[in-house]
Amino acid sequence: MKNFGEYVGRFGDVVLKDNVRCLQMNMGYVCNLSCRHCHVEAGPDRQEMMSLRVVNDCLRFIENSDINVVDITGGAPEMNPNLQALIRGLRRLKPAASILLRSNLTILNEPKYARLPAFLKENNVDIISSMPCYLEENVEFQRGKGVYSQNIKVLQKLNRLGYGGAGPKLHLVYNPGGSFLPAPQNELDFAYKESLGERFGIMFNNLYTITNAPIGRFRADLEQQGQLEGYMNLLADNFNPANLAKVMCRNLLNVDWQGRVYDCDFNQVLQLPIAAGDSYIGSITAQGLAGMPVRLGNHCFTCTAGAGSSCQGSLDNKAG
Template sequence: MRSFQEFVDGAGQPLVRDGFNVFQVNMGYVCNLRCRHCHLEAGPDRREAMSREVVDDCLRFAAAAGTIDVDITGGAPEANENLTYFIGELRRLPNVKRIIVRSNLAILEEPGKTHLPEFFADHGVEIVSSMPCYLEDNVAAQRGEGIYGKNIGVLQRLNELGFGTGKLKLHLVYNPGGAYLPGPQAELEADYKKNLGDSFGIRFDSLFTIANMPIGRFRSDLEDQGQLAGYTDMLAESSNARNLAQVMCRSQISVDWQGRLFDCDFNQALGQPAVEGTIGNVTVKDLMGLPIRCGDHCFACTAGSGSSCQGSFDK
């Protein structure tokens, strides 16, 4: 199998950061779930959480970064006690265009978290909700028994608050349940909207399809089933050079709970920082024009229709 670097060299499209419009902040690896496809291996047993000091460094970085979206993730970002402070301070920054929170939904029913949907609504937060399937059995296989019902209840509550039904944006995320690529995003979105709408009256704005990275818990699952080599070969063989122009690492930076900087959340999971130093002593100017750190896991972003945190490149 050719390496990803050989694929990039053959395409004649060197990967460098040639823009910056998305600041992705990972607030830690604590999560109420242990999803089978999680690249960070997040879960209830993790203790890594971003401190107020690092949050303040992120705010200073964001304030000086020009017009940006701030994409907040985890683990479950809601598990971090500094989340509401962070969002409140971000909302004061005129250059921050969108504040996005990536939620597994089920955590919004946990004790001490039930107030967050109203908080998100009051602060104009855009919610990206992981919902691996519109069928209960498939969600249970990836996320555990009982999670589907919690997700449905939270989605209905978000609709009541105006998410997915008006100005407040609500997006769902589909991850494949096995060693295959997502189907066409537009077709899956139509299926989700029909099934969730007909069965539960749920509405949402759009569906993002994201290919599973062969790292973390998903990699272990592939190894246990003897499917790792087949999956990685499939990613390489189905990769398309045209997708290199749209990969998210060209225009974003990811920061971890300690303030270290990465080209993406996946490189963060692998411990491959983009630069030395931390968010407290690095500026946007320091990051521009730098080559992206690549590995064979990057084929997951260029395979098929392409994949990013905003879904398929083929809209």
């Protein structure tokens, strides 16, 4: 199998932590769905959930840093009872910070969470919604039967609240439905807006294309189909050295439900914490991470292949 470290070395480059501007918080692996491409293998049977103690340690870390983006993910982060306390704490500490909530949308269709969208709007929280395709068949192949219609209802509700228009931002996320790279982000953005707008009157700000990482359920699926080696070769053959300057791990820090810190959420799944003696969020500072080497592995081909991939979409339009 091709080695990512060797590819990086060919270009005389190293991947080091820069000034950390984004903290990505995984609130836990519990989720109402069990999507086949989920790299954290979230689902209804998972029990892991971030405690209020860890939330407060994350807030203290943010207060003493230059972080201006907090990216809240899961599982379904809405299912963590400490979510609203986190958002209120963030708004007190950093009123102008960008707060992102990653949602599978269907959770917001459940009565227990019916009032959450209004709370998110009041606190100016942008929503990044997983929508692996604008066609029903492809969405339900990845996410399960009935998910597509629920997604449409929630998107329409968010539009009525002002999301995707005059209110906070609403972004959608596309993941490939198999062992191939995403199509160009601008082309898919146009296709999504045309289809969802004409058929359902749905508006959103941007579409993000994210390449599937060969870990978690997606890796297991590739292995079962005998496609893992072919997919790894596809990623390596499309390695783009220009992406090394843009990869998200340079400016992002990821923290799991227990407060352990990683260079990205893929490293979290692989249990590769940052290269520090103590990787707990309450024991480190953002300033102390600058210049630290990012922990790399062959899964890093995911972010450097083709147009590049990050949690906020293609790297094509990002400055180096």
